[in-house]
Amino acid sequence: MESEFNLEIFDIKLDTDIIGRNFIYSEEVTSTNTLLLDKTIANIHGTTLLAEKQSKGHGRKDRLWYSMKGMNLTYSVLLTNKKYFNKQFNLINLAAGLTIALSIENLFPLKTELKWPNDVLINGKKVSGVLIESASKGEKLERVVVGMGLNVNQTIFQGSFNIPPTSIKNETGQTIEREMLLAELLIVFEETLENIITNSKWILKEWKQRCRMIGEKISVTEDEKVKYRIFDDIDENGFLLLRSNKKIEKIYSGDVSIA
Numbered sequence: 721m722e723s724e725f726n727l728e729i730f731d732i733k734l735d736t737d738i739i740g741r742n743f744i745y746s747e748e749v750t751s752t753n754t755l756l757l758d759k760t761i762a763n764i765h766g767t768t769l770l771a772e773k774q775s776k777g778h779g780r781k782d783r784l785w786y787s788m789k790g791m792n793l794t795y796s797v798l799l800t801n802k803k804y805f806n807k808q809f810n811l812i813n814l815a816a817g818l819t820i821a822l823s824i825e826n827l828f829p830l831k832t833e834l835k836w837p838n839d840v841l842i843n844g845k846k847v848s849g850v851l852i853e854s855a856s857k858g859e860k861l862e863r864v865v866v867g868m869g870l871n872v873n874q875t876i877f878q879g880s881f882n883i884p885p886t887s888i889k890n891e892t893g894q895t896i897e898r899e900m901l902l903a904e905l906l907i908v909f910e911e912t913l914e915n916i917i918t919n920s921k922w923i924l925k926e927w928k929q930r931c932r933m934i935g936e937k938i939s940v941t942e943d944e945k946v947k948y949r950i951f952d953d954i955d956e957n958g959f960l961l962l963r964s965n966k967k968i969e970k971i972y973s974g975d976v977s978i979a
């Protein structure tokens with residue numbers, strides 16, 4: 721059943737210094753990512769926009785992200801602090817996926833799996849996806865928007881999917897309080913973001929612990945081309961390292977699955 725998001729409960733639980741302190745709640749938007757990319761909407765670092773429904777919610781590779789109104793969490797966080805816009809920029813991707821995995825594990829008796837670059841799976845099914853979009857002025861990054869879609873209380877998913885979808889309710893059998901979950905997600909995101917600067921090794925270690933593909937033969941789809949390689953490792957900036965014979969190749973973006 722659709723439930724109203726209670727801003728008071730959320731506010732009491734949100735124990736962050738920056739992330740989510742400027743909070744925008746909306747019944748319906750096109751896409752929370754698209755809105756936060758617009759500098760006339762918000763400029764404060766950490767601004768978080770939660771929408772009950774998105775008419776143009778999208779994922780990586782222009783896929784649609786469909787989420788039933790009032791059931792799940794579809795939100796974006798705006799980053800404008802330039803300290804994140806350096807060569808470790810791609811770690812934001814890993815940090816976002818890891819945040820969702822850690823928050824789920826902190827609150828529920830569930831194990832999570834991370835799929836490069838940033839899908840979160842439970843029991844082999846996708847519970848969450850992350851889409852990072854950015855706006856630049858000339859060569860310089862101006863703003864980065866981290867969009868997260870997490871299936872919480874939706875139990876039925878229609879359509880065709882690369883990976884079968886699931887929700888926290890489907891995996892626990894319980895209806896979840898979204899306010900408490902979003903507060904946890906933002907608290908953990910604030911910590912993982914800080915770790916990009918102070919302890920990126922921790923992010924890589926925690927991320928790799930949840931990735932079951934390392935050492936496996938995988939297929940990689942990049943610009944419609946599929947190739948088969950060994951998932952060797954993730955480098956210090958979060959890019960994928962593939963191995964074939966003795967050659968190592970770096971992949972910056974793409975879709976991977978077990979071959």
Ligand code: BTN
Pocket residue numbers: 750751752753754774776777778779780781783785794795796839848849850851867868869870
């Ligand atoms: C993916 O799995 O490809 C990423 C899905 C990301 C969906 C979220 S929902 C909130 C934010 N707004 C969007 O339009 N997309 C992201």
